[in-house]
Amino acid sequence: MAALAASLAGTVYVPVDTTQPEARRARILADAGVRAVLTQSWLPAPADAGDGEAPAPAAITVDEVPAGPAPSDPLPRAVEPRDPAYVIYTSGSTGAPKGVVVSHRSALNTLDGVDGLLDVGPGDRVLALAALGFDLSVYDLFGVLARGGAVVVPDAARRGDPSHWAELLEEHGVTLWNSVPAQAGMLADYLDSAPDCAPSALRALLLSGDWIPLALPGRLRGLLPGARLYSLGGATEGSIWSIHHPVGTVDPSWPSVPYGRPLPNQTFHVLDAAGRDRPDWVPGELHIGGEGVALGYLGDPERTAERFVDHPRTGERLYRTGDLGRYRPSGDLEFLGREDDQVKIRGHRVELAEVEAAVASHPAVAGVAVLAPEEREGRRLTAFVETAARAADADRSVPAPVADAARRAAAAEVGELDRAELSAFLDRMRTTALEAMTLTLTGAGLFPAAGSSHPEAEVLAALRADRRHHRLVRRWLAALVDAGRLRRAADGSLAGLTPVTAAEHAAGWDRLAELEARVRYGTDVLRYLRECAGRLPELLTAELDVRSLLFPGEGTDAASGAYRDNLAIRHLNAAVAAALAALAGERTADRPLRVLEVGAGTGGTTEAVVAALAGHPVEYLFTDVSPFFLTEARERFAAFPWISFGLYDIERTAAEQGRSPHSFDAVVAANVLHDAVDADAALARLREVLVPGGHLLAIETTLEHDPALMVSMEFMEGLDGGHHDARTSADQTFLTRAQWLEALAGAGAVGTVALPEDDPGLERTGQGLFLARLKADRLPAEPQDLARHAAARLPEYMVPARWQVLDRIPLTGNGKVDRKRLLAELPAAGADAGVGAVAAAPADELERALAGLWSELLDRPGVGREDDFFDLGGDSLLVARMVGRLGEVLPGTGEDIEWEVVLRHLLRTPTVAGLAAYLRDLSGQVEAAADRARDPYVPLSGPGGGAVTALVHAGTGTLVPYRSLITEIRRRAAGRGTVVGLELPDVAAFLDADPSSVIVRWAADYARALLERGGDRFHVVGYCLGGLVATEVARSLTEAGAEVASLTAISTHRPPFRLEDELISEYAFAVMMGIDPVAVGFPADEERVSAASDALLEATPGVLPDGAIGLLDGEFADVAERFRVLAATPRSERVERLCSALPPSAGTYAPEALEEMFRIFRQSVFSISRYEPAPYAGDVAFLRHSGAYPFPGNKESVTSYWERLVLGDLRVRDVPGDHFGMLSAPYAPGILQHLEAITGGDVVA
Incomplete structure (x- = not known):
């Protein structure tokens, strides 16, 4: 009505969304030069812009204007067709909103064009879904009314409810639907589940404002067969719409629904940079011409001149849309996307440059690119961030405590090893392997006499070696030559093989067993080596797969022994475990050490690591390229819920496998990197998933010619050559120690620690650990920190929904951001759900x-x-x-x-x-x-034994306020600590109870529920009003003989008065739910309400009587007036206002459900204000929020309450956030960290 009245009065209407921040509203009012604001009594009065130049406009409170006959006077002034009709503000690239000025003539041209297209008449009805600040509302308000039709306005409390839409469509015989595609999709979702609710009168659907998903038209046609679908397009600067397309059958091969053809008296031009028309099929920038072109941007002639131009050939005034498109030979336009960085997100126009500027202000960000790729559910803002450089003098090497821990652990595992005996053992093992090769050759009829000679091809033929093993046979021959057991002639033929008898070979095995007993190298590895050596002919012909010897039956015990229980690996596994434990020791619960183990296989390294990391804040992802290992690993490590499992291939990028860059603090790779075709490329891929300063802990084989491996592990697939790294030129299977150090330096590692150090004896085992720190020249940037930073500077819809932290933002050849590469590097779906889980x-x-x-x-x-x-x-x-x-x-x-x-x-x-x-x-x-449901006890996490952490419900009787904290507990603790909740079990009984006794009575019931589960040691936690209930629960538990190990009160206190005023409790409820009190009709200033309450308490000490606040006068007359108006407003209307003003984060409620929640809250507040606690004899931890304090408290009074109540030790911990946000997702990890310290780790362990 306000927009219609403004137009009838001959003024220009400027819609301003009241959900915008106050500063933005004031800025729009000042920029537009608004002289009068049509508002309602429960909304805040317009403020000035804060610059001292633009005074606040006059306010006309429309719901207080007395009813009467319409004035018969003519319009205050004559209005010409070219005069402005409205100004709509959209997002601006400079960060300031820009006002688009549209004339009566331009708007009317669009309305007439669409009305003519649809043949709109008096029998038509349109459902007005669009907000006034969105230009689709112009058609809703004026398009149908101009032809004698009607506008159907949804209930404000259910504006986003598709079931409500369906009800209205049928009840009022709505014929026209006008919305963005996403809302049509929501209607389709609802009608899919309730086909009987399909409206019967709907004859046309107008979709605009965003891309139309190709599948949507077909869905709508199937649900609404009597309705025609039209795609409309254009810009606010083109007076709502400028182009249309009747959507028939959609070809699934189309890239998009065609844009269509211009509306009457409007034109579309596809021009190149010089303003020349593009031929059919050639893309260019779309320019709108004709009667719909807006007058320009209010008060911004420079911006107007930039975007509103004259056609160089015809002189026609055009609007440069910034969109790309092309004409088809049919005369239809095809829309190809934005040319600039402006997109629409959920119907809001967003300048990506504004988002990028906000993100770029983070100190850890060197560069940022924000994209809005089209996805199944619509566009989502995605921010790609390049991290900033560290100071040039920052230390980039492995931290000394980490390196020293690794060295000490390795030395302790080796102990007093006799290096001479180890050398003898290794010599004997390699000699035994050479003897096994010799017996295999002679067993195939080769080298029958001392003078026998064979070309290489003849050797391969005699052995019947499978083609896959030809290279390995050549390596055998080279090893025998190097050992002096075989000669190679100048023509390449082989002769002079040193013979070995079976008895000599058996004696060699016996000698090897004796030496192993002295050095305790590992019996499993010898058993596996001897089995392989005894079956070499079958392995060479590929009749036997070496994996069947390594993994006999269905288990991995043999392989575990070979990989884990030998000295060479054992001391390096210990070093890895110690290094990770040192890294984890610096972590907190909200910043756990994130570890990725690749090629984990039998879990030999994992087993050592897990024991060292138990008790530390860690998230460990156990992966392998084969699912073969995962099932057994799940069972084997089931006692460690902080370990997750998944598939991961070092030959593929992280994005291909659903994993984001910069997502791990450490990568463990035990004897897997040599499996890569290109070790340098594999290192680069692992480097990508590490955060700046992250650590790579790689155990690798470092001997190129080890005969023991040649008769066992080198039969494995992947070790048969074909490499594209330093191994290529020398036809190596493994990289040497020096080559690994060179490769790591190439990946950016500085000061890599290589173990064993200065120990030639251990180095001869051919196994080494490389502990490297990568990307230490960059600052870390965590997505959650970046999101919080952006949320503090941007409206909710402009905060990126997805974040990718990159080493470098890719650029095209001409230095521009390569957006195609960025989109290609997005992780596959399910990125955070576990890699290939x-x-x-x-x-x-x-x-x-x-x-x-x-x-x-x-x-x-x-x-x-x-x-x-x-x-x-x-x-x-x-x-x-x-x-x-x-x-x-x-x-x-x-x-x-x-x-x-x-x-x-x-x-x-x-x-x-x-x-x-x-x-x-x-x-x-x-x-x-x-x-x-009548049981208050709610198991949340853990096995149910040991110390129990109990979360006591807040004032609404539920655990909903704890939802982010509960999720964090489950994620961090993963079932170790026993955590339960206490919820209000019987709402009706609670509401009927005497408020003066309900707290103590219900607390006793809660304590009984805890004790009935068999617990005897408790940590009790309460938030908001639940903190006071928690105190009585703790008291009851103590009196029953149980141990209350800790009591934690989170942002809670008892008000210093008895509350009897229902409206004040309703006011507190609105604030608690995150509702703007003004939207309900309460005063805007919380401090004024608090001061008015204090004034009342001076007159009636200790009690706030019902209705008394409405009787105040003098200084608080304005506050009293607001409360009097609300007191005269029916409860049902107040509840509808509460529903309408609920923020999305608070959820969705029907009015009846929200009213019940309020009644619970009111009873809780009344009960708490009548509660007279006795002093508490135990200790209390009080988590005091650092943000603003809601009515009726302040920092001093809240702290004073607990100082008076607690006879034991009161430990106050200040935490970030305000009362209502301190348990939300950004702060939940920090709250859990405090709880972990308070409970001695019981909450998570």
Whole structure:
């Protein structure tokens, strides 16, 4: 009505979204020179721009204007067709919004064109989904009304609810749909699950504002067969739309839905940089001409001159869109994307340059490129960040404590080893291997006499060697020549083989066993070597696979012994474990050491590492190229829930395998890098996944000619040559120690530590550890830090949804950002769900359906039945979408389940299996489910034994405020520490209870529930009002004889008065839910409300009487007036306002559900304000937030409360964030770190 009234009055209307930050609203009002603001009584008065030049405009409160007959006076002034009709502000590349000025004539031309296209008449109805600040609303408001039709406006509390849309479409016979494609997709999702709700009168769908997914038209046609679909395009600067295309059957091979042809009296030109028309099929910049071209940008002649130009040939005024397109021979335009860096995100126009500028201000960022690739669910902002350089004098070598720890551990494992005996053992092992080669040759009829000679080809033929092993036979012959056991003539023929008898060879094995007993080298490796040596003829012909000897049967025990239980590997594994433990010792719970082990195989190195890392904050990813090893590894390391498992191939990039660059602090590679075709390239790929300053710990074979390996491991696939690195020229299988050091230096390592050091005896084992630090010349940049930095500077829709930290941003040949390469380097779907993780398969049809739904919503293929919804990236918004589609999975449930109910259940069991079990109960065992719901005890993590950490519900009676903390606990603790929740079990009984006694009574029930589970040692934690309940729970536990090891209160206190005023409790509820109180009708200034309450308390000490705040006058008359107006407003209307103003992060609620939540909150507040706690005799840890304090408290009063209450030791810990955000995802890791310290690690271990 405000827009219509402004137009009727002959003024220019400027829509301003009230959800924008106040400073941005003020800036728009000042920039537009607004003299009067049409507002409502519960919205804040317009503020000045803060520059001292533009005073705040006058406010007209439309809901307070007295009703009366319409004025019969003529318009205040004559309005000409070329006069401005409206100004709509869009995102600006400089960071300031820009106002597009559109004339009456231009707007009317578009409206008439579309109305004529659709033959709009008095019988038409349009559903007004677009906000006033979005120019689709211009058609909603004026297009249909101009032809005598009607506008249907959704309920503000349900504006984003597709079920509400469907109701309105049918109830009011809506004929026209006008929205962005994403909203049409939401309607299609709903109608898929509720086909009986398809509207019958809808005859035309207008989609614009973003790309139309190719599959969407077909879906809509199937659901709404009577409706025609039109694609509309253009720009705000072209008066809403300038082009249209009736969408028929979509060819799936099309790159996009055609852009179409210009609307009446409008033109489209495809021009090159010189302003010349492009021929058909040749791309150029799109220019809009004709009657729809806007007047320009308000108060910005320079920008107007840049974007609004004259056609060089015709002189026609054009608007340069910045879009690329081309004409087809049919006369249709094809849209090819943006030429500049401006995109639309969820209908909002976003200048990528503005986003890039905000990200680039982070001190660890050297360069940034922000893209918005089109994806299945629409565009998502993706930021690619190049990290900044460290100071030139920064130390880039391996830290001394890490290197020293490795050296000490290796030395301790070796002990007092006799190097002479070790040398004798190694000599005998290699001699025995040479003898085995000799017996194989003579056993094939070769070298029958002393003078026998054979060309190489004859040797290969006699051995019947498989082609794959020809190179290995040549290496045998070279080793025999080097050992003086064979001669090679000038013509290449071979002669003079030193004979060996079977008895001599057997005696050699006996001697080798005697030497092994002295040096304890490892019996398993000798057993494997002897078995291989005894079956060389079969191995050479490939009749026998060497892996069958290494992995006999189904197990890996033999291989584990060969790889782990020999001296050469054993002391290096110990060094790796010690180095990682030293690195992990510097980590905290919110910054764990992230380790990737590649080629982990039998887990020989893993076993040593795991023992050393237990108790440290670590995330360990065990990978191999083959799934063969993963199943046994899962069982073997099941006791270490911080280990995850997946497939990983060092021959492929991280992105190809779903892993982001800069995602690990350390990479372990034990005897796997030599398997790479190009060791340098493999190092580069592993370098990419390391954060700046990350460590590579590589164990490698360093002897090029080791006869023992030639008769065993070198039969393995991948060691048969074909390398493209330093091994190529000399036909090597392995790199030497010097070659590895050179390769690591080429990868950027400085001061690599190579073990053994200065120990020729151990070096002869042919195994070495290379401990290298890579990318130490760069600063680390964590995505979560970058996201927080951006969120502090940008609106929510402009914060990138995805982050890629890179070593370098790729450039084209002319120095520009190579955007194609950036997009190609994005990780495959499921990047954060584990690399190639092997998920447990769903067990039945319901679980399969849920897993499919989660995969779609989370964009992660292969969701398993035990995968954690929140760990996969789920949040409360996705829960809302999931609830809307549950009817597809279990018919009859979708419409009856509340968002909060599902969210609460997912906090209990956040898996496909858990949700499926709940849904089965819902459909078949409702009473059993209800019985369980009456139990306040909610298992959250861990086995159920040992010390129990209990999280006590907040004022709404649920664990929802803890959701990010619970997810973090599960992720960090991974089932080790026992963590439970306490939720309000019986809402009706709670609401009926006497507020003066409810806290102590319910706390006793909670304590009883804890004790009934058999626990006797507890850590009790409470947030907000839950902190006071937690105090009484702890008291009850102590009185029952249990040990309360710690009590933690998080941002909580008892107000110093008894609250009886319902509206003040409603005000506190709005603030708690993150709702702007002004949107409900409360005063804007929290400090004024607090001061008014203090004034009341002076008159009525210790109590805030119901309705008293509305009786104030004088200094607080304005506050009192707001409360009086609200008191006269029906409760149902106030609840609808609360629903309408809920931020997305708070979830979605029907009015009835939100009202019940408020009643719980009110009862909690009334109960707490009547609660008279006795002094607490134990110790208390108080987590005090550093941000603003909401009514009714401040930092001093809150701290003073706990100082008076606690007789023991009060330990105050200041934590970041404000009261409402301190447990959110950015801060949850830090809160868990504090809890870990307070509980002595019990919360996670």
